Amino acid sequence: MSQIPDENIIISYFHRDDALAYTAFTWIVDLHSKRLYTTIRRWVNNHEITNDIIQEVFIKVWNNRKQFQGNSALFSWIYRIAYNETIHFLKKENKHRTLNIDEPAVSFSHQSEHYGKLTSEEISKLLFEAINTLPEKQRMVFEYKYFQDLKYEEIAKLTGGSVGGLKANYFHAVGKIEEFLKGKLNH
Known part of the structure; x- marks a missing residue:
């Protein structure tokens, strides 16, 4: 088989106890490893650690x-x-990730003395610094919602949280990010 079959076939093979289970597994790795790498890499910001986690x-x-x-x-x-x-x-490692700031993630519309004076890279750096100050749960919910534009129901399936709890986490994350940015820009 040169093409990867649909998910139902993959799952039926994946549950078997023969070589087809391994074939299905290789399809799963092919289909999902890049997307997982991108997400995990943003969380831990280290290539080797990301590869270890994916493994x-x-x-x-x-x-x-x-x-x-x-x-x-x-x-x-x-x-x-x-x-x-x-x-x-x-x-376990008690580490916090730093996001890649090569690509600007937001535009800046704050009407302060800094308006028009900050580059997109500086704005992205400030945003990512703010995100890094968040507790882990709020940070991940914020990233799912803001960067991946997932619905709360989708985030709930991924994290096991309730939709209400996730909305609260996102709300608090946005508030903390706003406070962080106000503090940095009005010093």
């Missing part, structure tokens, strides 16, 4: 393949594993 994620995916019940999309299940592995790593 652990796919080991867990393989070892727990029969536990996937199909109640959500396969990627949601894998993403949940990735989220948990990343949180586990961050707690």
Whole structure:
């Protein structure tokens, strides 16, 4: 098979106890590793650590393949594993990630003495500094909502949180980011 089949076929193969299970696993890795890498890399900002986490994620995916019940999309299940592995790593290592600021992420419309004087890179740097001050849960919810434009229901499936709790986390994250930026820009 040169093309990757649809998800239902992949899942049916993935639950087997023969070589087709491994074939399905390689399809899953091909389909989802790049997207997982991008997300995890933003959280930990280190290539080697990201690769280590992804390796652990796919080991867990393989070892727990029969536990996937199909109640959500396969990627949601894998993403949940990735989220948990990343949180586990961050707690274990007690490190906080820094985001890549090569690409400007926002435009700046604050009417202050800095208006028009900051470059997009400086604005992005300030935003990412603000995001890094957030507690882990608020930071991840903010990133899912702001950068990936996910709906709260999708975030709930990925993180296991309630929609109401996620909305509260996002609301508090936005408030903290605004306060951080006001403090930096009005010093």
